[in-house]
Amino acid sequence: MAGAALRTSLRTNMRSIYQGWVIAATLNLLAEEGGYLVYPEHKYISFERSGKQKLGWIPPNVVMYVEGKGFLSLFIEAPRPIGWEDTQDLKRAWRFYTALRPDMLVYGGKVLNIVRLGQDPPIERPHMIIECKELEDWYVRVRDMRGPFAKPLTAEEWRSKWIQGLWDGLADILGVKRAEAVETVKEKKTLRLKEPQILTLYRKFYNPDVMVLVSRARVPENIVEELKENKIEVVDNIGYNRENLKELIEILLKIAKHTPGKISMEIDWETYAQFEKLRRMFRTSRERLLRKMIKLALKHKEELL
The missing domain is CATH 1.10.1220 (Arc Repressor Mutant)
Structure with a gap:
């Protein structure tokens, strides 16, 4: 038991380390393209999200401006639970978002808060999703996703278009109709999805313009084709060589956007x-x-x- 726990801990730490390296290398390459840090203003980047949304909003981890291209706003492992001053129904509904949390949401433009209370869905649609995979066999692994799906929904919750879209996406992945998907989750003690299926669920749920998988190891051709069929681009065999991330940088620069506004500069x-x-x-x-x-x-x- 102790050995299994240790292996799980090591895998989790290696995954976090690799994700952090991908983010740091990406920011470094963007800087070489003429980018500089706009947010946070104190210039210290945090790769964590813990405690960042206590005020009821979700700020970015990083905003960069790239010369001649525009702004890129990066949100690492968002969304997370936030402080609420809204209805209990929205609190319950938010559990879906916190369960389906990609490694990184990217927005073109200067975006300082992605929460959109009163809208459906309640967060800004991302322009891009980036997922990082450190393990060589990540695509054969499964994850228990039943938790947030298990509790029955109220009639008001079912009226939410984004919740309907989530279940439609899950039904599509399971190869059944929406009603059958609901019954499947009710009957089973677990809802186990393979990692490629979870990536597809992210794609269907958040509906980004672009989704990219960054893999340390080479991904088998059949998995690449499966992901591409679901509109997920694959940048693989990266290792720890930042030069191999150039393809990712090209995609990021395409979604960068200018945002109206000016800055002040102090001179004597x-x-x-x-x-x-x-x-x-x-x-x-x-x-x-x-x-x-x-x-x-x-x-x-x-x-x-």
Whole structure:
């Protein structure tokens, strides 16, 4: 028993380590593409989500701006339980979301909260989902998913379109109709799904524009084809070589989006006075002058160093 617990603990830790490496390597590669950290403002990135949604909202772990592309907002292992000031029905319904929690939700644009209370579904639809797999045989493993599905739903909960969509997705995976899926879950003590089925359930439930599986090891061709049939892209045989993540970076850059807004920059009064003197001399706007100065500095960077 102790040996089994130890092996499970090691697998869990290795999975977390690999997921953390994929995220760190991805951010590093985005930085090389001209990206920089926008959020959190203190510039310390947390790969955990514990306690981040106590105020009833779900903030990102990271927001990056990539030059010429736009913003990318990354939410690691979201959604999680949040603080509530809403109905008991919504509290109960939220258990589905906390049970179906992908490794990473990605949004194009600067997104600082994905909770959408009063909407159906109650979170913003992600533009991209990223799942990381560290084990070589991850695709043969099964997971017990019955927990959140086992409790009976109220009539009000059944009226929710996203709950109906969830059960439709589960029924499709099981190869039955929705009513039969409900009965199947009621009758069985467990609902065991293989990992590829769970990935497909994520895809059907969250309906992202893109979903990508990142695998440390090579994935068998038949599994790749199965996932592609369900609109899940596979980036495999990555190992711990960040250069192998370039395909993932290309996909991320395609979903990056610009978000309206500006930032403030602090400079001393004398520098500001000189800047204003230049602006009046050239009779131009501050933003246009600053852009021209940056362009000139980049052109003559060797002389400035």
